[in-house]
Amino acid sequence: MSLEIQTKNNKKNIKVSDLIAKFLKEKKIKHVFGIIGSANSHIFDSINKLNYTEIINVHHEQAATMAMQAYYRIEGKPCACILTAGAGSSNGITGVISAWADSIPGIIISGQEKLTAIKAYKGMRMWGVQGFDSTLMVNKVTKFSKRIENPNDTTFYLEKAYEISLDKRPGPVWIDVPLDIQGTSCNLSELKKYKIKKIRKKSLNISHIKKIEKLIRKSKRPVFWFGNGIKLSKAEKLMPKLLKKFPIPFFLSWSAVDLLPSNHHLNFGRPGVYGNRASNLILQSSDLIISIGARLSIPMIGYVHEEFAREAKIICVDVDKKETKKLSKKINLKINIDASEFIKKITQKTSIKKNHFKNIIGWISYCKKILKNFPHLEKLAHKDQNGFINSYNFLEKFSSELRKTDCVVTDMGTALLSGHQIMKFNGKQKMITSQGLGEMGFGLPGAIGASIAKNKSDVICLNCDGGIMMNLQELQTINEYKLPIKLFIFNNDGYLMIKHTQKNFFKGRYTSVNKKTGISFPNFKTLAKAFNFDYFKIKNWTDYKTFMKKNFRKRKAYLCEVFMDPEQNFHPKLSTFIDEKNNIVSPPLEDLSPFLKRTELENNLLVNLHAKSRLIKK
Numbered sequence: 001m002s003l004e005i006q007t008k009n010n011k012k013n014i015k016v017s018d019l020i021a022k023f024l025k026e027k028k029i030k031h032v033f034g035i036i037g038s039a040n041s042h043i044f045d046s047i048n049k050l051n052y053t054e055i056i057n058v059h060h061e062q063a064a065t066m067a068m069q070a071y072y073r074i075e076g077k078p079c080a081c082i083l084t085a086g087a088g089s090s091n092g093i094t095g096v097i098s099a100w101a102d103s104i105p106g107i108i109i110s111g112q113e114k115l116t117a118i119k120a121y122k123g124m125r126m127w128g129v130q131g132f133d134s135t136l137m138v139n140k141v142t143k144f145s146k147r148i149e150n151p152n153d154t155t156f157y158l159e160k161a162y163e164i165s166l167d168k169r170p171g172p173v174w175i176d177v178p179l180d181i182q183g184t185s186c187n188l189s190e191l192k193k194y195k196i197k198k199i200r201k202k203s204l205n206i207s208h209i210k211k212i213e214k215l216i217r218k219s220k221r222p223v224f225w226f227g228n229g230i231k232l233s234k235a236e237k238l239m240p241k242l243l244k245k246f247p248i249p250f251f252l253s254w255s256a257v258d259l260l261p262s263n264h265h266l267n268f269g270r271p272g273v274y275g276n277r278a279s280n281l282i283l284q285s286s287d288l289i290i291s292i293g294a295r296l297s298i299p300m301i302g303y304v305h306e307e308f309a310r311e312a313k314i315i316c317v318d319v320d321k322k323e324t325k326k327l328s329k330k331i332n333l334k335i336n337i338d339a340s341e342f343i344k345k346i347t348q349k350t351s352i353k354k355n356h357f358k359n360i361i362g363w364i365s366y367c368k369k370i371l372k373n374f375p376h377l378e379k380l381a382h383k384d385q386n387g388f389i390n391s392y393n394f395l396e397k398f399s400s401e402l403r404k405t406d407c408v409v410t411d412m413g414t415a416l417l418s419g420h421q422i423m424k425f426n427g428k429q430k431m432i433t434s435q436g437l438g439e440m441g442f443g444l445p446g447a448i449g450a451s452i453a454k455n456k457s458d459v460i461c462l463n464c465d466g467g468i469m470m471n472l473q474e475l476q477t478i479n480e481y482k483l484p485i486k487l488f489i490f491n492n493d494g495y496l497m498i499k500h501t502q503k504n505f506f507k508g509r510y511t512s513v514n515k516k517t518g519i520s521f522p523n524f525k526t527l528a529k530a531f532n533f534d535y536f537k538i539k540n541w542t543d544y545k546t547f548m549k550k551n552f553r554k555r556k557a558y559l560c561e562v563f564m565d566p567e568q569n570f571h572p573k574l575s576t577f578i579d580e581k582n583n584i585v586s587p588p589l590e591d592l593s594p595f596l597k598r599t600e601l602e603n604n605l606l607v608n609l610h611a612k613s614r615l616i617k618k
Contacts, residue, residue: 037084065095101436229293441470
């Protein structure tokens, strides 16, 4: 069906909600996520009538804004969420903050109480029946928020919001449309038009190039650290050329874990608070870090800035100028520029020849030796015990079963930690999660968004018994749209990460973390049947082999419960120790738990052992 454009007195009129549907089509937004309500019913009707954009009806608004993120990570183009007024808008906020934290663009279009009520109740907490100031509420967690109060402004603000969502550092935008405005007709010739700005990307200046060259020439132990900004700037295809020009060791942030093949000869893992031990030793031993599109956040560099990379110069490349100021005392060269522009210019304009890097052959040999000494899968830390498969062993083997273009979406907890520490990728596979906000409940909506973006094809969702409960209702969305999502639930009887926290800080006094302390979980076999999912379980390696052979590649949604030790540790990690004065001390990033013997740590580190590390009795 086409839009209803009425002609009156030789003037063409169009309903505002039809303008919104038309905008979605013009931007080639083929899918939107949302839940219908009285305050957005005109918009739903217009989208359905135009019959271009498919509405994916979820069962909680936060699932809509989470699915929107995963959709973008697969499709590379923004989509939209259609929310209703009141709790419909407030429910969506968690996913909006998550998108804001991870720099994911998307357009949230919310219904609102009638404009007449907004004006009548101006200054009050609530407007009319369900209305409240949603644009004010999201002002600090969106790149742009606006309520449309003049029908002729509709297209203008939609276009403006769309452009802003993608400009520089991407992020979500929010357009609020009162119910009576949605149903109003306006004249096409009187619409306020938005003039799309020509985006001028900053270029890498000669001064910066010379400084970079100087730092690289002086360096004996350089490393790259690649982050999600490279993916957001669509610079993935530039990476082989960059590494050919500058063949130096590199790391990947957790948000960019799928950027390059895990078996690349210069890939030395994923450093951080829950980093690979070899990666942290190499990072802390380096003398030059070139960070491109990585936020250098606490999970990446640790809690005490002064202890991070103590002998290294740092070049920080980020499109967000504020991010370059985060470690102002540590960063030697701040470059506020888009990652793709930086990579293009640095490969084209620098005079450093490949022969120069023969000088770091010894450094690369050291990196390879450290990785050999401390493989990512640690035999002692990750051994199966108490009759359970260790999650690291499971996911290390599981990643070898993936197909060339598989997509893995994770929730938090075991799925996040074990998955990002140990899984291997080929550079074409996808690994999606929420990193900045780290909200439990992301897994199911994320898998839905990814599957829709992949033309409703299969997606692997790694979840936990705790996390899945946060958006359990979305199992019905998977069932309704017949999405062949392979759902794995790590059953560790509750909130395993919090159990470890309570062991560390409260002498093992558990509160609200498992069935014994007041939090329980359903029978997942019964649950699977209720939502029309096939059910499987893995308790040992025999179960694993049988499942992988017979059921893994089924083209139907299923739930596979993976039972693990309810007390399993997540190792390696930056932990704490008690010093001789009974103080709790956190060591520097290279000194991960389980602690190495002091002589072993010292022998594998190219910088002096930190004073804190010398206090550990090992």
